[in-house]
Amino acid sequence: MIFPSLVIQGTAFHTPERGRIDVIENGAIAVAPDGTIETVLHPEAGEYQALIDAAGSRGVLMRLDPESYLIPGLIDLHIHAPQWPQLGKALDAPLEEWLQTYTFPLEAKFADLEFARVVYDDLVRTLLAHGTTTAVYFGSVDFQANVILAQTCLRHGQRALVGKVAMDHVDQCPDYYRDESAVSALEETRRFIETVRQMKQGDHPLVRPAITPRFIPSCTDTLLQSLGALAAQTGCHVQTHCSESDWEVAHVRERLGQTDAEALDGFGLLTDRTILAHSNYITGSDMRLLANRGSAVAHCPLSNAYFANAVFPVRDALDKGVDVGLGTDISGGFSPSIFDAVRCALVASRHACSGTDPLLTPDDRGTASEPLSAADSFWLATAGGGRSLSSPIGLFRSGYHFDALCIRSNSPQSAFRVNASLDSPVDVFEKLVLTSDRSCIEHVWVDGKRRVLEGEVVAKP
Ligand SMILES: [Zn+2]
Structure with a gap:
């Protein structure tokens, strides 16, 4: 097996069915070198820690800041x-x-x-x-x-x-x-x-x-x-x-x-x-x-x-x-x-x-x-x-292309505020949907590759 080219550890939101929010709290998403999602693991999964450790030692682990969230592109x-x-x-x-x-x-x-x-x-x-x-x-x-x-x-x-x-x-x-x-x-x-x-x-x-x-x-x-x-x-x-x-x-x-x-x-x-x-x-x-x-x-x-x-x-x-x-x-x-x-x-x-x-x-x-x-x-x-589009995009699911955004809360430029003592994960998702804008978008990936604002491709996380 080829090792993932990127493993992202953090909290992610997506909607596998219309109207249903799936919160992946402190999950691990492994991206294959061809840009597709290899696996999405919750912390309870048996392989979770081994994947995080191996990605860390190979230099392909990206840990999201606790105030940032991953969503599909x-x-x-x-x-x-x-x-x-x-x-x-x-x-x-x-x-x-x-x-x-x-x-x-x-x-x-x-x-x-x-x-x-x-x-x-x-x-x-x-x-x-x-x-x-x-x-x-x-x-x-x-x-x-x-x-x-x-x-x-x-x-x-x-x-x-x-x-x-x-x-x-x-x-x-x-x-x-x-x-x-x-x-x-x-x-x-x-x-x-x-x-x-x-x-x-x-x-x-x-x-x-x-x-x-x-x-x-x-x-x-x-x-x-x-x-x-x-x-x-x-x-x-x-x-x-x-x-x-x-x-x-x-x-x-x-x-x-x-x-x-x-x-x-x-x-x-x-x-x-x-x-x-x-x-x-x-x-x-x-x-x-x-x-x-x-x-x-x-x-x-x-x-x-x-x-x-x-x-x-x-x-x-x-x-x-x-x-x-x-x-x-x-x-x-x-x-x-x-x-x-x-x-x-x-x-x-x-x-x-x-x-x-x-x-x-x-x-x-x-x-x-x-x-x-x-x-x-x-x-x-x-x-x-x-x-x-009949395309495997828009979800964090094995086999789908890894097209994703990292959204930061509590930055001074935007109104997307999260208060850990007041907001449940679903509250955070709803606030993200209703208050995010360009200024909250920290990173953009298409097909597993990170794109920066100027459009340059950065090879590693
Ligand atoms: Zn038109």
């Missing part, structure tokens, strides 16, 4: 990488104006590869520093800028899916920013998949390509059909937007006479590797279709407050068997932090359940379902995201 299922420079800008504009006046001109600038290099380097480093160990990126239409984004993720060691955005519809896309034709969009997508798959990566590729039709309105039927066929040929992930807003749902209904989910299924785009952003307006039968196909939803609660006109019925979708994780939707949302997405999901769910109109009676005001708990929302950001 955060998974962001929906990011528009080229919108990073406009984070927090113009969010009061209606969607159509936001896209045409701000977003499309900005995304078109990524044909300038030096601009792309600078922006993407900053984006990937910033997201890692915020604890995003896995990122699912929409790129831009321009082929080469997407290659730069994939290379940037590899260089900084962020697990990622990257997609070249395909959009060819002349009525919905500006002349200066669209694929020339359905054929050229398909060929560029195919070339991008091959390019990423040929990048020099280890045994478990960190960065993978995704087929990325922007959304139904911006693509012709011919393009959507051919990308569905490409998904079947290549086994690639698929990402797109689904049933996001009143306007978009009505547009698809008028053009195709179907819901988004039904139409995407008809085009062959609903697979067990599909991630659908938003999906606020999916019906009960859409939910059953997604569950049957194994397709997942990227719930983006902050962005939905601006552009979706409704709250995604997250608990209903989960209860119907749909895989759901969280997304920031940079820059439809103004925060790059999945901790903020966790909290926005909680707030949105509480508003939906209690209702928002004080003139109505309590019985008529909200939906009948239960709001999310802190443990539910944390599960979405970790294990739920991993399930959505």
Whole structure:
């Protein structure tokens, strides 16, 4: 047996099932040289002390400070990488104006590869520093800028899916920013998949390509059909937007006479590797279709407050068997932090359940379902995201990739306070989920390797 390359001793939190917190108090997590978790031991385990002693003598033991905690790395299922420079800008504009006046001109600038290099380097480093160990990126239409984004993720060691955005519809896309034709969009997508798959990566590729039709309105039927066929040929992930807003749902209904989910299924785009952003307006039968196909939803609660006109019925979708994780939707949302997405999901769910109109009676005001708990929302950001990607990430379990964060309490920069005489382990977990931010994140590991803020790989703990 090859000895672990890293053993971390300390207290860890994760959520093996939705809503259930597992506290591993003063545990030992052994990471194999290939970056996967070899074993997770509680102190009562027979081999515990021998592992700690051997790791200590080999110089691979990392003891967490008693005020620090280990959690799985955060998974962001929906990011528009080229919108990073406009984070927090113009969010009061209606969607159509936001896209045409701000977003499309900005995304078109990524044909300038030096601009792309600078922006993407900053984006990937910033997201890692915020604890995003896995990122699912929409790129831009321009082929080469997407290659730069994939290379940037590899260089900084962020697990990622990257997609070249395909959009060819002349009525919905500006002349200066669209694929020339359905054929050229398909060929560029195919070339991008091959390019990423040929990048020099280890045994478990960190960065993978995704087929990325922007959304139904911006693509012709011919393009959507051919990308569905490409998904079947290549086994690639698929990402797109689904049933996001009143306007978009009505547009698809008028053009195709179907819901988004039904139409995407008809085009062959609903697979067990599909991630659908938003999906606020999916019906009960859409939910059953997604569950049957194994397709997942990227719930983006902050962005939905601006552009979706409704709250995604997250608990209903989960209860119907749909895989759901969280997304920031940079820059439809103004925060790059999945901790903020966790909290926005909680707030949105509480508003939906209690209702928002004080003139109505309590019985008529909200939906009948239960709001999310802190443990539910944390599960979405970790294990739920991993399930959505069909990847062994988001949990501390043997065979899973060791993607993790070390979170420090009681630092002067943050509000995450722990008082040993007042707080039970579950209290500490809830405080961590509700009050942590970037300033609490001491260390970030992806695939067993520690990443520092500047994105350098440090070989040893
Ligand atoms: Zn989006």
